[in-house]
Amino acid sequence: MRAPVMAAPTIRAYALDPVDERRALVEGLLAPHASISPKYFYDARGGDLFASICRLPEYYPTRVEAAILERHRLALRDVVGTRKELVDLGAGDCAKAPRWFDLFAPTRYVAVDIARDTLARALPALAARYPAVDMHGIAVDFSRGLDIARDLRGSAATFVYPGSSIGNFAPQDAFALLRSIRAHCVVAGSGLLIGVDTKKDPARLVAAYDDADGVTAAFDRNVLLHVNRILGTRFDPEAFAHVARYDETHSRIEMHLEARVRQAVVIDGATRTFEHGERIHTENSYKYALEEFGAMLAHAGFGGVRVFQDDERDFAVYYAA
Ligand SMILES: C[S@@+](CC[C@H](N)C(=O)[O-])C[C@H]1O[C@@H](n2cnc3c(N)ncnc32)[C@H](O)[C@@H]1O
Structure with a gap:
């Protein structure tokens, strides 16, 4: 049998207006x-440094999210499905891609991140390891919306947004981003798999960030x-x-x-003078309670929300169809 031919990953960069960015x-x-x-x-x-943070004992989100994905792998594969286009939001160095490939066997992998150079470094190595998966990178600032329809196939797509990165947005901006993800889920079988941190003892939360x-x-x-x-x-x-x-x-x-x-x-x-202590x-x-984030997904137009957790309920992974 012939080995699949590897196509070089493509990257599209959506340039930001440098004058606007600088002004902000x-x-x-x-x-x-x-x-x-x-x-x-x-x-x-x-x-x-973020990759090092993910390995810290105090920084539980990465570890617990990985454990949830492992523990519920069969159920996840069942609800999410396989052999679709997989869109990895905030993919960064694409370190989580092998896990998505293992779980969902996507036919196409689309890595989305503001850091173009990081994508450009990560995607060729990933393509060499998974030659059968078509790969594409999109360098875009999705805090400004997710206007990426021309980069997608228009077939069933699984969006993944791990690591509770959604928590970096204020709730109204998180909602706007969920709405724009929802707008891309036009074909039956599409959906969003998203990791979200839960509320817990403030001392543990502070330790995770310090x-x-x-x-x-x-x-x-x-x-x-x-x-x-x-x-x-x-x-x-x-x-x-x-x-x-x-x-x-x-x-x-x-x-x-x-x-x-x-x-x-x-x-x-x-x-600009910064006073001592400023x-x-x-x-x-x-951080979101399950009912709060579930309601946000529903308001954004998603249905059939499923939640997967660890025993301690330290973290939640939602699949929203
Ligand atoms: C916390 S890291 C998460 C990386 C990885 N997905 C994970 O879960 O470990 C956040 C990633 O999102 C990207 N990012 C942050 N703000 C962004 C934005 N406004 N638009 C697009 N990507 C962004 C960063 O470059 C970084 O790779």
Whole structure:
């Protein structure tokens, strides 16, 4: 029998307007409550640090999600089905792709991520390992919507969005993203498999975002180096402390960079003084009760929602048809 011929993966990059992007980043930093979008975490070093975070004992989401997928593999294969197009949202280094291939035997793999270079590095290696699977990458910022119809086959598609990355969006933005995923699920047999973190003891949540080895702190501070490259600023990451806190009102972990000393940074020609103790908000990670997230999926137009969990109910994997 002949070995299948491997086609080189294609990548389409949806260019962002650099002027708009820069303006939004500058506005966030100059605002009275300074912030940086978490999408700036994922330069090459940020991607590597995130991979290290996933291996930390405190960071349970990756481990528990993997255990849920393993434990419920037969039921998942049953509800999700096999031999469809598989669209991996926030695929990053595509480290989870082999698991999807094993579970759902997709005929086509579409990796979607803002980090074009990471996709460009990951996809050829994956294509060499799985020559029978057609592969395509889409470099896009999906916080602006998921306008990717021309990249899809229009056949039954399984969208996967693991790792509780949906929690980085405020609920109204998470809802908008779910609606735009739903809009692509036009053919019967399509659906979304999504991992979502649950509410739990705040001390465990905080530890997951502020580990003893300081890997998450390094990840948080690294965003300033990325910002320096984009804006030509001279932030000193060591002049900021990593802070993780749980906000009960919004059911979210917040990450901040807190100025260790009073300091001034020139940002796009303006001098921004950060007082000692002043914070730059870098990430939210919303946590959802099962009924809350189930209701959001239903409002977004999905039906037949199934939930898969671990015994401790530390994490939830939903399949929404
Ligand atoms: C937390 S990592 C998750 C990676 C992997 N899917 C996992 O579950 O371990 C988030 C991924 O989403 C990507 N990402 C973050 N914001 C994005 C955005 N606005 N649009 C597209 N991709 C984004 C990052 O580049 C990164 O690869």
